[in-house]
Amino acid sequence: MILPTPAVTPRRGGLPILASIAPIAGAIMIWAVTGHVLALWLAALGPLIAVASFLDHLRTVRRDRKAFETRSRTAREEARLRMRARHDTERALAWRRHPDLARLTRGDDEVWRRSAAREAVLVVGRGDMPSAVRITGGGDSAEESELRAESGRLTDVPVTTPLEGGIAVGGPPMLAAAVVRTLALQLCLIHPPGRLHLATGVSEEHGWAHGLPHRGDAERVVAVLAPGETARTDATFVIARVDETVPPPFACTVRLTVPSPARALFDDEAGHREVVPELFDLSQCVDIVSVLAQRARQMPEAAQPVPVDLGRLLDRDPTRPPGALTAVFATLGGSDLPIDLVEDGPHAVVAGMTGSGKSELLLSWITALCARHDTSEVVFLLADFKGGTAFDALAGLAHVAGVVTDLDGDGADRAIRSLRAEIRFREGELARCGARDVSDERVRVPRLVIVVDEFAALLGEHPELHTVFTDIAARGRALGMHLVLGTQRIAGVVREALLANCPLRISLRVSDRGDSRAVIGTEEAARLPGGRDGAGVAMVRRAADATPQRVRVALSSSAVIARVADRDAGPTPRRIWCPPLPERVALDDAPLAAEAGEPGRGELTLGLADLPAQQRQCRATVGFGDRSLLVLGRAGCGRTTAATLLASQADRAEWLGPDRERAWDDLLRIASDPPPRGTVIVIDDADALIGRLPADYAAEAVAHLEALVRDAAHHGHLVVLTARRLSGPLARATELFSRRLVLATSGRGEHVTLGGDPSDYLPEQPPGRGTLDGTRVQVALGPTPTQAVRSSPDLWRPPRGVSGVVAPHGPGVRSAMSRWRDDGVRVLMVDEAGSRPAETEADRTVLVGDPERWQRNWRTLAEIRGEHDLVIEASCAAEFRTLTGDRTLPPLCEPGAARAWLLRCGGPPRRVTLSDPEGYPA
Template sequence: MTDHRLVLPAPAPPPPPWRFPVLAVAAPVVVSVALWLITGSVFALVFAALGPVTAIASVGDQWWGGRRAGRRQAARFADAVASAERDLERFHAAEREALRDATPDGPTLVRRRHDRGRWHGDPRSIRVVLGSATIPSGLEVSPLAGPPSEQHPELVRLAERARSLEAPLVVDPVLGIGIVGPASFAMACARSILVQVARALPPGRFWMRVSQGAEGSLGAEEWIHALPHPHTEADRQGRETSAALVVEFGEAGEQQSSVTIAVAPAEGDIPPACRIVVSCAGAMRVAQHPDPAARVPLRPAFVSSVEARAWADSLRDDPRARDAADPHGLPAVAPLAPLLGPPDPEGRDLACHPLVGPTGPITLDLVADGPHSVVGGTTGSGKSELLVSWILAMAASHPPERVNFLLVDFKGGSAFAPLAGLRHTVGTITDLDEHEASRALASLRAELRLRERTLAEAGVRSIEGCEMPRLVIVVDEFAAMLAEFPDLHALFTDLAARGRSLGVHLILCTQRPAGVVRDSVLANADLRISLRVNNRADSDAVVGAADAAELDVSVRGRAVVRLAGSDVVHAQVALAGSEDIAQVSRRWPQSPPPRRPWRDPLPLHIDPRDLAPVGRGFPLGLVDLPEQQRQETFLWDPEGDGGLMIIGAHRSGRSTVLAGIAGRRMPGDPPAAWDALAGVVSLLDASPGGGIQPGVLTIDDIDALVPRFTAEHRVEWLEMLSRVLRDGPARGIHVAVSAQRLHGELQQVGALLPARMMLRHGSRQDWVLAGGDGAGFLGDVPPGAALWRGHRAQVAEFAPTAAESPAPTMSSLDPKRPLAVVTPRGATLGPRLRSAGWAVTPPDQASPGAIAPGTAVMGDVDEWQARWGLLGSLRDTCNVVFDGCTLADIRVLTRSRQLPPPLPPDQRIVWHYRADGTLGRARL
């Protein structure tokens, strides 16, 4: 056997099979018969008997030797099995002893005179022993050879024994342990578990809370109160519970318990926090466990009340228990509820009690002691708990009409999430991006200007002379925010300098104060608090002493406080619970919602029906005006703003913007778009006052529409559009255009559209090429986010409208007239015409005045050129059409530079050469 592997012995091999020697019997018989035949002597036949005799002797020898070998193999196998069993017992004994040494049970602990493992190790990974049970063994067993039907029973039995052993059943107490059954058994089992938990959790870092049922009595369990762990809440009176006894342990600075031990007469009375349930009634077992394999019969470990009391008393002499007591006389845990002051709606200060000192609650007042405060503390020291308790303490005493809170958390918003519902809270700002940082600058500067105007209108020099709430700006991770947005330095310096008279107070919290908070800010921050920091420099930067660097790392919420002109005072942060937040939230039900200096970001979804009208034009969404501390409807006014260009990437909201503009929608196919624009141009060509109906023409995805024209049609269409953009506004015709990019010939269109809305772009380069300022680049933003007149905006969710695709304008062909067809596709068109009843003839056989109705003169360009002048002479008497010809072909035959309208893909649509010399479309 190796250290963790049991090698099973090989079973005794089966005896070799014996065989009857047929040849040995037959050979003497054959020889003796041969001799008899040769010699004629009957005595030769005697030799025939030697074969059978020899064979019988050989078989007997094999049988006897096999029995002796089998006995020797069986003896060796039995010895190997016995040796393996001894190895198994030794390993199980060692494994069992290792478990007991690593996790001693309650009876073992109370009998130890010296316990060197007490309050050592990581208290977050503690384990406790419930008692003895059959548990899986860590011993590895070599596999059995062969199918189960052929495996040796002894080896199967040995392998089964090796897989489990009788040993301590170890569980994680963080899962919570409930014990049910008769009181004597259940309490004895609970004592064993409580002794183990109290032995593992150092009293300097963990508190204890004891509760009992309404009809219960702690009785002999008074030994629990002798434990050195600080008790929190109403320990002796207990909290309401259906269990007979509930003992909770939690880390200092945390409200929630980390370990819960409960005793109850029935399983239904066990608190939900206990996910492990031990039944001491009848067949003792683990009744509940998250791991079904751990629900096994159990022999619980019991500790008597006398043993538990003696063990708890012995802890008083442990120097580590004495060291757990704070040298400054501070509690390990200080609940906030007793420190919340009464409502004081008429108070002009911000006095409150979020800390406990050696002699009682410590008063903090940003008005008297500030006007600003700097808070230092490393990760895990309790900064967030201090900020939450401080804000709640101020909100408990002072109504929203007197104080408002603006909360800025650069860690994602988790610290201030419980305070978002406070009536006093006017904004919660989480991780800032570049845009949010600029909003912060604009909004706070606007707040300072507003307060200055209010004081000037009231004729006073400071906020004490007017009815205006104080604004407390609380910033967590101040250093991280300034490192990413250095421009905020100047803003906070300005706030620190002018905050006292304007009623703006700062609470700036950072992990590393040294070198981060500027002297200009520190000079106006006389209220200094430092929780635990990593070095003397950080402690000196905040409180001017090294005390904060020497605070006990094991106690969360320890702090050092220094007010202007005072010595440092050690304090413990009061811990706020969910009930405290609810209580403060209910204190001011009659207070109206405060004015919000910091508006929330623009909503991602805006119903067009919610847009308030603000003037003439088309309301399109909401625009963010942080420098004015408001958001309002923005609109496009064609008369005042001119034509509108909307530029943005795919699915950025371009079509949605156009859907909000009531007007004539440009069709999306070239022939219909040509006709639509040509119709507008024809209206412009009419005499002034000729009945033009004012309106808006919207063109969606112009950069996708224009390339679909042929080169010559593209130039002409853009020229018509430029004409509409130049001359249309004077006649009441305006244009709104959208595109992904403005490239090539579209640049001239963009130059004629003065109003520009920039939506999301794929890259900063595209943004700049589209005419945007790189500083305002909109990249990773939702659809509809826009830049409008230099401000961020969000377009409302207008229902998309599909552009109508009217049939292209057609000329009417006189069915009574003959046809004159110019086409290079005579081989296919000729049979179609003949099947339709036309008499087809080539141009060289046609005479201008002798073409009968029902005749189609058809030929290609060369054939018509051979009869030069014939086509022009037929315009007055025939329907002259061009099918499948190029523009060059038409110009050669018509001698006209006129550009015919583009044709749709339908091959039945042709160009019609009218009698007046113009070209249009017709259906052949």
């Protein structure tokens, strides 16, 4: 409905000045020509005509405005009457669709009337809801704005909540108990006995319900609880009266607080809103229970559908031809209906809306096949994408070669590789036997049935899998691979290329006629009854059927599945789908422990490798023949753990860690005197280590590192280098490494920069997860890395005779000089020694000076350097070569740690310290 658009108010006209002046000018001209004075009276006509025109314009505007207001008022009244009529119709339809207890008790026709819409919800009271009626147009007046707002709000309609989880009712005990009784009775009037079991607690508060006919076994169990009571484990819905101070039961997803009989606060996922609750007193409830009990006694037993037990069908063993996959899991007109997946397929589509029994059908079908065939004939790969629990009951069956519940991360890629590997395996077996298909007696390969529940959800998240399934559908008959695809919708989800190869069609109840036609060719599946009557009822159309047939699917149970699992099912099937790599794996876990004892050529276990293209997971190893391994990744990704694991398995290990002095010394020692064969040399956090070295030391360290890697094969070493980033000279050196392990990184760009394949990048990876030369691995847990003890050079003490100390004047040198004097050492500046320092009379003498002073006293420097101790503080590294004449690098000294180089009698420099952290000894 559209209100009239407000009229545009015309601009207020002014006096016509030109029209007033024109008669005056004309009169003057006539007077000038004729000379008659009467002609001047014509000039008065101009102002008179102008005023008359202005007044006429005002009258016209006022008349048009009144006419528009009259039309607008009439249009608003008509719109309001039509809106209220439409609202009354909507309200009546809403109450008819979802009646409350009062409306259900007004007529016998409404009690236990089949309605999927009623059985799915619970009416909690009366309130407001959005209306489909809309009024648009009009202006900005308050009346029209209020009318537009009123049109979109429907008052006094049923407020419902889905019959899932539960509802907690709070408030004064008397009011809350009345609401609980009313809600429970509402369900009993909607669901007949046999479809709903009302389970009450032991409180006397539930005495009104003892005569209800809804006390027998049923699929839907509703628990009615008083404060402090707990629901049965099999309860599908809970109605609980709760105290305001106690949290509601865990199953209760919504809450209804009743402070007064005319007002309640309803809290659900949509938020808080006020409703008017429905309350029946105790005597009214007792009367309703009595009427229901009498009505139940008059209800024929045939009106309650009896489910078909799968165990009873399995007791009758049908004859089956060789090579068939026959199963009986449904009845047609009371008789068993055998369905052969080979003859009637080879692939099947199972459609059905939520609650129609699709998952139960798949369970019964798989169980029936397992009961009639051993593992040498058929195995299953099960995939569930609607929560991961549909196939949990079948996990104990020997026929189940794999269960897939999620394809997060690299799961889709693993699925594609695993399925393509299975195709290649079966093609190879056919070629080896010279057979055309698996029905040939020479082929000893069981048929593989791939069952996917919620196929549409799978394709929605991973559309790239559609190509693989289409390939299997096209070649599955010859290869013995069969698809059973369960989905809620077919139209627009499953492509024609795949659907054309699935001639076996089974459809439970669907909501769309187009889906029904897409599956079985008719609209019968959309006409199947809802609720319990329609659960398990399906339309089946096999390849040879001209029209679909209506069947009832048998229900399996845990006892039937356990009975099938206990029978001798044949040999253990070959693994088709490996589970995802675990987040933690130890060296003694299978298959690492099983493969660790296999003879090898100096192989060290790194972890567990995932090889979906080979349908297996095996030990990932690094051998001494590989020469080198580069381990890269961000902080906390497991770099040091991987290096520690490899080092712990070797006969000998050399560890170059964060201590720069020790790492430098070890690097020089290993370069000059290589360790024995079978040694693992680890350079941990090499980028941080080399990055903190002075430029000349860093260049020589990289040169030694390159030599280590190049000579590793000759000396029988394995060089393991870990780093977070690769830059500068280190990046060039790492190109010599033969193998690369890329662990978790901060982003895809960094993953590629470190040498990883962009397709292998995963945003979230557990510690130790990475790719080893393109293969996904999980690094095993090794021994805890030990904290390296920092190196502590010898403390230099002035010896007998004369010594020289080259150090800049500063607090550190003054403190050392003070300690030496306290120890009885004569301390002189180098300028005070004269030309013959050896002739000093003191027992111990130390000559101190900065590099510039020592260079001025060159003769003294030469004598001390050649015949005595010469100590050069590390801060004078720039002048070291000038003072010593030695072109080689001295030992690395940690800056700021009171380090110095000692040259004794012209010998090579060695690292010493000038201060003792525990005090200078006497």
